[in-house]
Amino acid sequence: MKNLKYLITGTRGExxxxxxxxxxxNGLNVTPWEDWRPGNSVDVVVHCAAKTRGAGxxxxxxxxxxxxxxxxxxxxxKPVQRFFFLSSVLVYGKTQAKVLSEATDPxxxxxxxxxxxxxxxxxxxxxxxxxxxxIPAVLESTKQTNFISRTLHQLKRNETxxxxxxxxxxxxxxxxxxxxxxxxxxxxxxxxxxxVNVASPASMTLGEVIDFLRELTRSKSVIENIxxxxxxxxxxxxxxxxxxxxxxxxxxxxxxxWSENVGF
Numbered sequence: 525m526k527n528l529k530y531l532i533t534g535t536r537g538e539x540x541x542x543x544x545x546x547x548x549x550n551g552l553n554v555t556p557w558e559d560w561r562p563g564n565s566v567d568v569v570v571h572c573a574a575k576t577r578g579a580g581x582x583x584x585x586x587x588x589x590x591x592x593x594x595x596x597x598x599x600x601x602k603p604v605q606r607f608f609f610l611s612s613v614l615v616y617g618k619t620q621a622k623v624l625s626e627a628t629d630p631x632x633x634x635x636x637x638x639x640x641x642x643x644x645x646x647x648x649x650x651x652x653x654x655x656x657x658x659i660p661a662v663l664e665s666t667k668q669t670n671f672i673s674r675t676l677h678q679l680k681r682n683e684t685x686x687x688x689x690x691x692x693x694x695x696x697x698x699x700x701x702x703x704x705x706x707x708x709x710x711x712x713x714x715x716x717x718x719x720v721n722v723a724s725p726a727s728m729t730l731g732e733v734i735d736f737l738r739e740l741t742r743s744k745s746v747i748e749n750i751x752x753x754x755x756x757x758x759x760x761x762x763x764x765x766x767x768x769x770x771x772x773x774x775x776x777x778x779x780x781x782w783s784e785n786v787g788f
Contacts, residue, residue: 528605531566533557533591534573539610542664542700543572543707550708562598569607570707571595574640588639589646596650603652608707611640611658613696613721613759625760626658626719648717655710656719659703660696660759663782672697675734676783679743690731690749692756695724699778710768720768723759724775730756736776740783 530547534540535556547554547570557573560566574588592609599607616624617631630641647654661670678685706722728736731749738745764770772778 528553528567529565530554531557531560531569531604533569533571533595537573538664538669539662539700540572542662543570543704546701546704547708550704552708567605568707569595569599569604571607571609574610574636584635584639588636589642592643592646596646600651605653606712607647607650607652607654609643609647609654609656610703611644611656611719612637613658613660613723615641615644615658616757619757620755621757622755623760624721624757626721626763644719650717653712653715654717656717657703657706657722658719659698659721660723661698662700662703663697663778664700670697672733672737676737676741676786679734679738679741679745682744685734685745685747686750687730687734687747688750688752689756690734690747691729693726693758694728694730694733694756695726695759695761695775697775697778698723698772699782701781702772702778706764706768706770710764710770713767718767720763721759721761722764722770722772723761724772724778725761726758728775733775733779736779737783740780 530552532540532544532547532554535544535558544554544556555566571592573591613624614634614637615630616628617633617637619628619631621628644656647656661672663672675685703722731747734747738747761772
């Protein structure tokens with residue numbers, strides 16, 4: 525894969541910038557979208573660019589849907605070997621399903637998730653091989669943009685942590701390095717379009733995850749468990765293993781590397 529030319533979008537964003545730097549550090553030939561010119565050769569596209577949940581609807585539509593349409597037209601004329609689209613497990617919405625598999629019916633309830641699902645559908649008949657990665661929270665920085673990062677900061681401040689259903693399995697996080705590993709090492713299947721969940725292994729309960737982070741941070745936080753009727757959904761990563769030969773690193777390895785990387 526090192527002889528391939530990679531084009532990365534969203535390199536000025538939180539996730540895209542880390543994906544770009546990680547691939548570059550691995551010795552790959554990577555070009556940011558802003559520096560690329562139509563007509564220049566490219567083998568693999570990794571589409572990370574997206575306006576997130578805090579943006580306005582107009583911005584979300586322009587970034588998450590219009591840009592995808594533009595890219596389809598560009599690469600339909602000169603198809604690439606692989607096109608990876610970073611989507612989100614948020615497309616499953618507030619489902620009652622205990623397990624989130626790729627066959628779970630989407631239930632989008634917000635503009636960001638809906639824009640991701642619309643973009644997926646646009647790419648379904650793009651005319652070149654597309655792999656949609658439905659990912660959970662990406663542990664890429666110290667910004668408090670997801671439950672895990674917010675909890676880490678609470679632990680640092682020794683605050684009381686209130687958990688809902690701490691005894692249920694929890695794997696709603698992934699490291700950017702694991703996303704990169706999927707992109708560079710996963711098998712290319714004989715399909716023009718496919719959707720795959722990429723997440724950490726479902727090997728720890730929510731309580732175990734937070735206890736492990738508390739241990740890593742030497743926090744004195746007290747953890748209170750609150751049982752509620754709404755259950756946590758586990759992200760099924762079986763397709764990633766069966767079709768692509770990919771298994772994420774152990775959840776503890778991911779969490780420890782992340783906590784060390786952000787300086788806790």
